[in-house]
Amino acid sequence: MNVKTNALPDRKEWRNSIPEDRLAHLIKDARRAMERALQIRLIDHSVSFGHWSFLRILWEHDGLTQRELSGLAGMSAPTTFAAINAMEALGYVHRSQREGNKKNVYIHLTLKSRALRKHLLPLAEEINAVAISGLEPEDVRIARKVLTKIVENLSIDEKGLQESSNRRVPSTRALGRLLQLDR
Incomplete structure (x- = not known):
């Protein structure tokens, strides 16, 4: 008796079964794999992948407004607001306003998050090297x-x-x- 199951194909079969027009899926899977590989390494430093994106930008452009940071990160304003709140609670950033301009909120790195740079950037470089090996x-x-x-x-x-x-x-x-x- 031939019984048909709903078993998933193994990884090799799955890759070979993707139609050529499914480029978006391959890009999504590559992005997800790189994010997971980095998150596994970031957790040793108590940093989430979501915070990594903001730290990386602020290491290059400290003192951005919350809106500028949101734009560079490609995140919505509410997402950025929530992340900055969490990062402030962790001691990674602090907010400031400038004299005469109470509208804009500027995000600044703390000494703690500046020190993380020398530990975290090599992790990202390692992931890139792993991703392109071969x-x-x-x-x-x-x-x-x-x-x-x-x-x-x-x-x-x-x-x-x-x-x-x-x-x-x-x-x-x-x-x-x-x-x-x-x-």
């Missing part, structure tokens, strides 16, 4: 070129949608409300 330098160059072009193309597309139809990516909160209305 690849020829020319293949890495081509991958960077292709991925950069993909990001550029999608950015142009998003800008066009915003300009032509005023469509924007909704915040998580707004998306939740929209999905509730569909029920």
Whole structure:
């Protein structure tokens, strides 16, 4: 008797079964694998991956406004606000306002988070090295070129949608409300 099961294919079969038009899935899986590899290493220093993104930016541009930081990180304002609150509680950042400008809130690194840089940047470099091991330098160059072009193309597309139809990516909160209305 031949019984059909819903067993998942093994990893090799799964990779071979992905249609060529599923580039987005491969990019997502690569991103997820790199994030997981880095998170495994960051946890030894009590840093979450979510905080890593903000630390990395602030190491290069300390004293950004919360809005500027949000934009550079590609995060929504509420997500950035929550992350900065948590990072402040951990002693990684502090907020300040400038004399005569109480509107803007500036985010500054603490000595504690500055000291983390020398420990955490090598971890990211290690992940990059692991990710490209076994690849020829020319293949890495081509991958960077292709991925950069993909990001550029999608950015142009998003800008066009915003300009032509005023469509924007909704915040998580707004998306939740929209999905509730569909029920």
